[in-house]
Amino acid sequence: MIPPFTRAGTRSFLLWMVAVACAFSGSATPAAGQATGDDACLTCHAEPEFLRSQVTTSADARRLHVQPGPLRSSTHGDMTCAECHTSFARFPHPEAAETVTCATSSCHTADPHPDWETSVHSRIQDDDNLAAADCASCHGVHDVASLDDLQVEGGPDQQRMNSQCVSCHLEQAYATDDPHADSTSCAGCHAPHAMQEAGSADSRVAPGMQVETCGACHEAAADSSRVDIHGMALHEQGRTELVSWPPEQADSVAPTCSDCHGAHPMPGTGHEDFQERMIGQCATCHTHAADTYYDTYHGKATRLGSGVAASCAQCHGAHGVLPPDSTGSYVHADNLVATCGECHEAARPAFVLYNSHPDTHDREGSPILYWSLTFMHALLIGTLGVFGLHTILWWIRIWLDSRKAGAHGGTHG
Amino acid sequence: MADGRMDDGQMSYGEAGTLPAPPGLAEADRVPMDAAQRGNGPFIWRFLTWHRVAHGIVVLTFYTLVLTGLPLRFSCAPFSAGLISLFGGVQSAGLIHRVAATGMVALAVVYVAYLAVRVWKARDTPQRWRWGSDNVIPHPRDAVDFFKQWKYFFTGRDRPQFGRYSYLEKLDFFGAVWGFVIIIASGMMLSFPEFFGAFLPGWLFNVATIFHGEEALLATCFLFVVHFFNVHVRPDKWPLDAVMFHGRATVDYLEEEHPEMMSQITPNLDKPVSRTPIVDHPAPPPTRSQSLVAATFGFILLALGFAILGMILWAFIFC
Numbered sequence: 031m032i033p034p035f036t037r038a039g040t041r042s043f044l045l046w047m048v049a050v051a052c053a054f055s056g057s058a059t060p061a062a063g064q065a066t067g068d069d070a071c072l073t074c075h076a077e078p079e080f081l082r083s084q085v086t087t088s089a090d091a092r093r094l095h096v097q098p099g100p101l102r103s104s105t106h107g108d109m110t111c112a113e114c115h116t117s118f119a120r121f122p123h124p125e126a127a128e129t130v131t132c133a134t135s136s137c138h139t140a141d142p143h144p145d146w147e148t149s150v151h152s153r154i155q156d157d158d159n160l161a162a163a164d165c166a167s168c169h170g171v172h173d174v175a176s177l178d179d180l181q182v183e184g185g186p187d188q189q190r191m192n193s194q195c196v197s198c199h200l201e202q203a204y205a206t207d208d209p210h211a212d213s214t215s216c217a218g219c220h221a222p223h224a225m226q227e228a229g230s231a232d233s234r235v236a237p238g239m240q241v242e243t244c245g246a247c248h249e250a251a252a253d254s255s256r257v258d259i260h261g262m263a264l265h266e267q268g269r270t271e272l273v274s275w276p277p278e279q280a281d282s283v284a285p286t287c288s289d290c291h292g293a294h295p296m297p298g299t300g301h302e303d304f305q306e307r308m309i310g311q312c313a314t315c316h317t318h319a320a321d322t323y324y325d326t327y328h329g330k331a332t333r334l335g336s337g338v339a340a341s342c343a344q345c346h347g348a349h350g351v352l353p354p355d356s357t358g359s360y361v362h363a364d365n366l367v368a369t370c371g372e373c374h375e376a377a378r379p380a381f382v383l384y385n386s387h388p389d390t391h392d393r394e395g396s397p398i399l400y401w402s403l404t405f406m407h408a409l410l411i412g413t414l415g416v417f418g419l420h421t422i423l424w425w426i427r428i429w430l431d432s433r434k435a436g437a438h439g440g441t442h443g
Numbered sequence: 444m445a446d447g448r449m450d451d452g453q454m455s456y457g458e459a460g461t462l463p464a465p466p467g468l469a470e471a472d473r474v475p476m477d478a479a480q481r482g483n484g485p486f487i488w489r490f491l492t493w494h495r496v497a498h499g500i501v502v503l504t505f506y507t508l509v510l511t512g513l514p515l516r517f518s519c520a521p522f523s524a525g526l527i528s529l530f531g532g533v534q535s536a537g538l539i540h541r542v543a544a545t546g547m548v549a550l551a552v553v554y555v556a557y558l559a560v561r562v563w564k565a566r567d568t569p570q571r572w573r574w575g576s577d578n579v580i581p582h583p584r585d586a587v588d589f590f591k592q593w594k595y596f597f598t599g600r601d602r603p604q605f606g607r608y609s610y611l612e613k614l615d616f617f618g619a620v621w622g623f624v625i626i627i628a629s630g631m632m633l634s635f636p637e638f639f640g641a642f643l644p645g646w647l648f649n650v651a652t653i654f655h656g657e658e659a660l661l662a663t664c665f666l667f668v669v670h671f672f673n674v675h676v677r678p679d680k681w682p683l684d685a686v687m688f689h690g691r692a693t694v695d696y697l698e699e700e701h702p703e704m705m706s707q708i709t710p711n712l713d714k715p716v717s718r719t720p721i722v723d724h725p726a727p728p729p730t731r732s733q734s735l736v737a738a739t740f741g742f743i744l745l746a747l748g749f750a751i752l753g754m755i756l757w758a759f760i761f762c
Binding site for chain 1: 677
């Protein structure tokens, strides 16, 4: 306990104590012994009231304050203050904080540091002097978590680090129902020490890299994506134009994981909007297929929230999509009985002649549907036209009659 | 009068089922809301209980089918999601649609059986069910009446003298027959795709989808435009004709709407009033509660019909 001295008295007492401690230790070096040296530091830095009296703002005081508990339980708990704070000669000693380097000759020089120099956070720091992230921004100062703790998916240290990312990248916060919220940190996808800006081809989440990055966990999805039409176009053509398929959108580019699934936010497969979102993503390129799909019971019921009626992926697959003329396609003529049979147990070769994307306006391609609709439209327009006119004329006639009757002063019926 | 009626069977002012009196109109000039109760009596039975029940089942199942099917036909319309959720979502609306359809199919089966019995019973008097002006079977005279009616629209003269059923009523009836055949056949296919898909090619389901949706649209528009106008909201019958609800109409009404039939059944006017419906025989006036029920249902159905018509137009703008 601090004796009930005056504030000035407290200050001089503590400075005296430090002087004594330093005298005992000789100098503040690791060789002088961890406990003794650190106790000397903590004499001041563990005392918030004292620190507050030394600086102008309470924020500065908080920055200088060191809580021995978290420090000792951190992964650096066995280190002395002076191992990081290599430079302090006198009081006060602002350089003690400013000169801390994590990548010293003995620490953190190897992996993952080589990437850091070229990463976007490092470059922003060097080039623009923005408030970009440095080691302490993410890892903390005196409460650095161990690598093992950081690798506990969804663990408290990952959550803490995520909140550090979100403190700058506000828009990228996880939604509470994001499927990754409890299983993967920001760093899980974004390679923290090799982070590149959005749009960079070197980014771990660039279109060409996503199958590898996401595939680190989602192996099956990635494996089938590599050989489906989207994945092949993406990797063989380098996300250039997909001119062969689909025919209606020649300027579209091959989609990658996040084009369909999103990233921030990423509704999970169990999310109520997942199916609707996926159809919307397919429809951005496959417009004609979407339009004709919504002319079918499948499409109409799905649009009204059926959740049971088939949508794109139920027939075409999600990560194994191939054009219908490919023998591996779920919708290849030879595979349709099996594909339709997923829902329609009694599906037979005749049954699968059903057109899931009927174009009733295509007279050449689907004449039966075209003429069926034309007949029904003719019947509809003919009937309503004739009897609509019948109705209007009758109305006018009754009005004329009633005017005439009124003029003659008589009433009818 | 115990039931608040005048001797000619017309309801008096202030009773349920009358039009609100415009100010200054003499009480004698006030007319009942129900066109079938206007003019001089006595009342004549026009429809048997069975006809009215059959019509009622058609009405109830039809409205249910339209309200549950419309959101699917116009799934892109802004009202569809709300309407389908009124019925508890797609699955539940689909179930209600199928239950109503079962009622309609059951009615169709019973009706066909009823017609067979009628034809069998009248086998010795084929004039009852063959061509003639006195039954619903189409007759060349209907075509003549149709053209006479257009002539009347333009000249105001020579209004056709309809028999028991005008060509418009025959159109209502056979329109419903055509609609039943198309809707039930396509609807059965779409309800049981696995069963029908076992022996029918899959593209017939595409055809069935087109026929089901477009025929439903035709039936709905026809009933809520043409039928509603001809029967209910025609200015000289406005606002309601409840003859199909309580089964009877005044002699004045029948002379106006079915003059040829009325001239043939005039001798029946001397026969005693029958409480049980006997077609063409004098009937007691509808009771106050019958009038009230008929008017209530009539107006609800009319309002709902016009609302559905509005939704269809709305959907056409959005889809």
